[in-house]
Amino acid sequence: MVLERIKYLRDELNKLGYNYYVLDNPLVSDYEYDNLYSELKALEEQNPELVTPDSPTQRVGGISSGFSEVKHKYRLYSLDNTYSYDELKKWYERVEKECGSNIKLVCELKIDGLAIALTYRDGIFTQGATRGNGIVGEEITQNLKTIKAIPLKLFENVDVEVRGEIYMPKTSFEKLNQENLRNGEKPFANPRNAAAGSLRQLDSTITAKRDLSMFTYTAIIERANEIPATHWESLQYIKRLGFKTNPNIRLVDDIDGAIAFCKEWETKRFDLDYATDGVVIKVDSLACQKELGFTARAPKWATAFKFPPEEISTRLTDIEIGVGKTGAVTPVAVLEPVQLAGSTVSRASLHNFDEIKRLDVRIGDRVLIKKAAEIIPKVIKVVDSDEHEALPIYEPPTLCPECHSPLEYREGEVNLYCSNEHCPSVLKAKLEYWVSKEAMDIDYIGPSVIEQLFNLGLVKVPIDFYKLSIDDFLKLDLVKEKSAQNMYNSIQESKKRPFSRFVTALSIRHVGKETADIIVNEYPSLNLLENASVEDLSTIEGIGDKIAKSIFEYFHKKENLLMLEEFEIYGLNFENNIIERSSELEGKTFVLTGTLSSMTRDEAAEKIKQKGGKVSSSVSKKTSYVVAGDNPGSKLDKAQNLGVIILSEDEFLKMIIKT
Secondary structure, X not given: OHHHHHHHHHHHHHHXXXXXXXXXXXXXXXHHHHHHHHHHHHHHHHOHHHOOOOOHHHOOOOOOOOOOEEEOOOOOXXXXXXXXXXXXXXXXXXXXXXXXXXXXXXXXXXXXXXXXXXXXXXXXXXXXXXXXXXXXXXXXXXXXXXXXXXXXXXXXXXXXXXEEEXXXXXXXXXXXXXXXXXXXXXXXXXXXXXXXHHXXXXXXXXXXXXXXXXXXXXXXXXXXXXXXXXXXXHHHHHHHXXXXXXXXXXXXXXXXXXXXXXXXXHHHHHHOOOOEEEEEEEEOEHHHHHHHOEOOOOEOOEEEEEOOOOEEEEEEEEEEEEEOOOOEEEEEEEEEEEEEOOEXXXXXXXXXXXXXXXHOOOOOOEEEEEEEOOOEEEXXXXXXXXXXXXXXXXXXXXXXXXXXXXXXXXXXXXXXXXXXXXXXXHHHXXXXXXXXXXXXXXXOOOHHHHHHHHHOOOOOOHHHHHHOOHHHHOOOOOOOHHHHHHHHHHHHHHOOOOHHHHHHHOOOOOOOHHHHHHHHHHOOEHHHHHOOOHHHHHOOOOOXXXXXXXXXXXXXXXXXHHHHHHHHHOOOOOEXXXXXXXXXXXXXXXXXXXXXXXXXHHHHHHHHHHOOOEEEOOXXXXXXXXXXXXXXXXXXXXXXXXXXXXXXXXXXXXXXXXX
16 A cells, blocks of 8 residues: 555656656746655655655756756755744754754745755856756857846856856736737746746847846855855855845744744735745754765755645625637636735636536625736635525526626537627727737737727728828827837738648637648639538648638628728738648658747747648647646646657657757
């Protein structure tokens, strides 16, 4: 029984470690991972004969393969974690047992970023590397040189290796995500993922555009006029050399002072402009550090207190309904504003009406909310209370909140839909999709601009974009001549987009980017597509009867045909560009999931197709490879269960370049 549990924990931790260290995509919270790790460690200590070399307790982590490898001169160890003040006291007792009483400690906020090692020779920055597995990392010197917090030359000509944490400020993270959304790209899940994606760009000019920073937290001094005797003195010394150190550090007399620091920052941390998930506590005396030494994976002279994951209850005051481009209506919880993980939350996802029924959420309930991946608030359960049963059971709406048309279910789908295809919310959503990165990729025109254009009656359907003049844009709030010119030029530029983008942008039911690519490959012009029968369309691999019928109906609807004629008058591209393709990846099927840092998924798909491969939207036993970017979701789990080969972004890039 014990052996089976150990095997399960090893397999699970190895899977989680692969996603965290190799793919930069954690599947669970640190808290959940640490609990599994602690259980395995305890079982192995009780049964040392069952310890094997492949156990996660015998190694630090994984290594990505995109950049050249560099062996660290000095190993970068992990830290043991605890969530308990009692455990902190036990750790301090062990320290005192080895080094004597009244051992001073240094408390530092644990930055939620990426650990790096920087090497300086004669005061000049010569090499920068990621932590990797602690023994071997990735050489990313050029990218690190773009970060202004990293000095290229120190104030003294010393030989030193420093360790620090690269992070992205919260304000910069929010700005980057807003820009991604405006461009129709998927936002990053959290600041750490954004920093990881920025650092791992093969083009360092992209890294330079991202607002990254670094806190330095330790140094190994090889040659200098001054050799500090304590960690506190070391921090002051590296600050004098020109490094940025965290201002929120404290030298304390004992463990009680350290616990007070942890309690103080458990709530104060939310006021900071960077993410922190705990406090690192280190023995101050470097001589004592040397005496204490290391375990196989971590220093005995340091530990990390991790703040508990935050969930909080609040009152659900209403359920609002949003309407998308397909007419699907989506429920959103309106909440009494509450502080959660450093921000004020007043709305949270409820997913769909089946989820409301499953949770038995009622207006007026107290509900527990948490942030998925520390960003998206969601309702996870109703807090038990006497008043819950007295509240009326929530009934899904029967009329569209925008146009008051009847809502209807569609066969085989869980969502409710507005029955009015001319619903203002549906029309605006289609306009937003038309300008998105996935479709016609029109810069400078976001939801607020579309809202104004729609309300002024200037744009109701996509063809109206191409009828706009610069003077029309000048009628909008806060739009000056330069902005108006940019919007107008971007619309004109979109006329050159590939025919497949045009088909995608039409918002034909069941036809997304991948399906549009398949269709256009078989019918490379509008004339051919308009004349295709349901039977012809349904014979295309990947196009079933339902999609074929939807395409046929779209191109045989009078108002759509009239709009298509107008598109032709305004000069949009109705011919598929013929791209010379090779056969290096012929017979290989790829599934792309998550956010790629060096290109969009559409660009990656096109590269696969150019080399003869196929791209699918779903994982099956026939899938050759799954390319996993940041936040890959359920497709990655399915691939692992089926034993499909999983490629990191760097491995995928190597394959593309090689072929």
